[in-house]
Amino acid sequence: TANGSYNDNNFSVMASLHVRFGAPAEAPPPPPPTTVAPPSFMVFFDWDRSNLSQQALATIQHAANAFKAKGNARITATGHTDTSGPEAYNMALSLRRANAVKDALVRDGVPAQAITVIGMGEKGLLVPTGDGVREPQNRRVEIVIQ
Numbered sequence: 001t002a003n004g005s006y007n008d009n010n011f012s013v014m015a016s017l018h019v020r021f022g023a024p025a026e027a028p029p030p031p032p033p034t035t036v037a038p039p040s041f042m043v044f045f046d047w048d049r050s051n052l053s054q055q056a057l058a059t060i061q062h063a064a065n066a067f068k069a070k071g072n073a074r075i076t077a078t079g080h081t082d083t084s085g086p087e088a089y090n091m092a093l094s095l096r097r098a099n100a101v102k103d104a105l106v107r108d109g110v111p112a113q114a115i116t117v118i119g120m121g122e123k124g125l126l127v128p129t130g131d132g133v134r135e136p137q138n139r140r141v142e143i144v145i146q
Contacts, residue, residue: 039066041143043101047134048085050096052104060101063143064108074146075110077101078118082138083131087122095119101141 041063043056052060067073079098081090098117106112127137 039063039070039145043141043143044136045097045139045141047082047139048093050093050100052100057104060104060143061108063145064105064110067105067110067114067145070145073114075105075115076118076144076146077105077115078120078124078142078144080120080124080126080138080140080142081122082133082135083122083125083129084134091119091121094121097141101143105143
């Protein structure tokens with residue numbers, strides 16, 4: 001530099017570097033849809049009976065209301081017995097129980113054609129037992145609204 005002169009040697013440099021290696025990252029899969037269990041109700045019976053108690057009738061009324069609130073739905077009433085008594089007798093008893101529930105549902109405003117009745121007899125025990133055991137929890141009808 002000459003006498004008294006100033007040489008401005010300041011430089012500014014801006015750089016950007018963008019590097020991609022391999023394929024672009026995939027978006028994570030969406031979470032699985034949450035499944036909500038269909039509304040279900042249980043009605044219990046005395047030994048060797050298919051008549052409905054006041055508590056059973058109240059439960060059936062709740063099921064009928066849930067059916068009406070759901071709209072276009074179907075009901076399955078599945079009857080069960082415990083393991084006391086002959087298997088063929090228990091199959092018939094489970095059907096009588098399921099039909100008693102169906103009749104009460106119809107009285108509570110559910111169309112008969114919306115109800116399927118199934119008898120399971122001694123199959124599908126809620127409480128596993130040996131043969132010939134009187135177990136109150138196994139004497140039931142399960143009402144499922146779908």
